[in-house]
Amino acid sequence: MPLQEITSAIARAEASAGRAPGSVRLIAVSKMQPLDRVRAVLDQGHRVFGENRVQEAAGKWPDLMAHHGAVELHLIGPLQTNKARQAVELFAAVQSLDRPKLARTLARLAQERGQCPDLFIQINTGEEPQKAGVAPAGADAFVAECRAMDLPVRGLMCIPPAGEEPSLHFALLAKIAARNGLAGLSMGMSDDFETAIAQGATHVRVGSAIFGARESG
Numbered sequence: 428m429p430l431q432e433i434t435s436a437i438a439r440a441e442a443s444a445g446r447a448p449g450s451v452r453l454i455a456v457s458k459m460q461p462l463d464r465v466r467a468v469l470d471q472g473h474r475v476f477g478e479n480r481v482q483e484a485a486g487k488w489p490d491l492m493a494h495h496g497a498v499e500l501h502l503i504g505p506l507q508t509n510k511a512r513q514a515v516e517l518f519a520a521v522q523s524l525d526r527p528k529l530a531r532t533l534a535r536l537a538q539e540r541g542q543c544p545d546l547f548i549q550i551n552t553g554e555e556p557q558k559a560g561v562a563p564a565g566a567d568a569f570v571a572e573c574r575a576m577d578l579p580v581r582g583l584m585c586i587p588p589a590g591e592e593p594s595l596h597f598a599l600l601a602k603i604a605a606r607n608g609l610a611g612l613s614m615g616m617s618d619d620f621e622t623a624i625a626q627g628a629t630h631v632r633v634g635s636a637i638f639g640a641r642e643s644g
């Protein structure tokens with residue numbers, strides 16, 4: 428589906444949810460996509476992209492940006508502390524903050540650099556053992572812990588369990604964000620971004636619906 432169909436679908440979902448036009452940011456998830464597809468989306472003027480691996484992003488984006496101009500990159504996959512420095516240099520936002528050790532590392536880097544990417548705390552709404560993210564029951568305490576380190580926590584992110592009704596997870600994420608006074612809600616992917624927008628998403632992460640199926644890797 429071309430980019431323009433997704434942006435139109437987002438606009439319709441905003442309108443039917445009674446939300447302001449432009450209140451939802453589209454993160455085009457370019458992980459494991461052939462570069463010609465990524466360039467095509469850049470050529471259409473899109474400037475917000477998501478990647479789930481630091482290494483892969485560092486391998487392609489400096490060059491793409493040199494040719495197409497700056498883009499706003501969001502890290503949407505797990506971040507190891509030994510890659511944190513590289514990540515804060517490349518990404519405008521890190522959406523996978525999920526543990527105290529990483530928070531402390533990011534706080535130290537923020538001190539040192541005088542700046543920090545926007546941060547989203549990942550919540551494991553389905554409490555899946557194999558999935559990253561803070562358990563819902565630990566979310567309030569972790570938000571407070573990050574704020575005490577002066578980290579710029581802008582919102583929450585979740586990836587609902589495959590095969591489950593995503594609405595319940597989106598609602599839970601919205602509830603945790605509201606009670607913590609967080610405005611950002613990163614939720615919704617190719618199959619469910621319209622549902623997520625109806626439930627308050629401020630950021631949707633859409634990959635295959637824009638670019639087509641990913642290369643396996």
Ligand SMILES: *Cc1c(COP(=O)(O)O)cnc(C)c1O
Pocket residue numbers: 456458479503504586616617618632633634635636
């Ligand atoms: C890959 C990925 C997406 C995009 O998934 P699609 O189904 O291709 O839209 C969104 N969020 C995260 C965290 C991802 O890893």
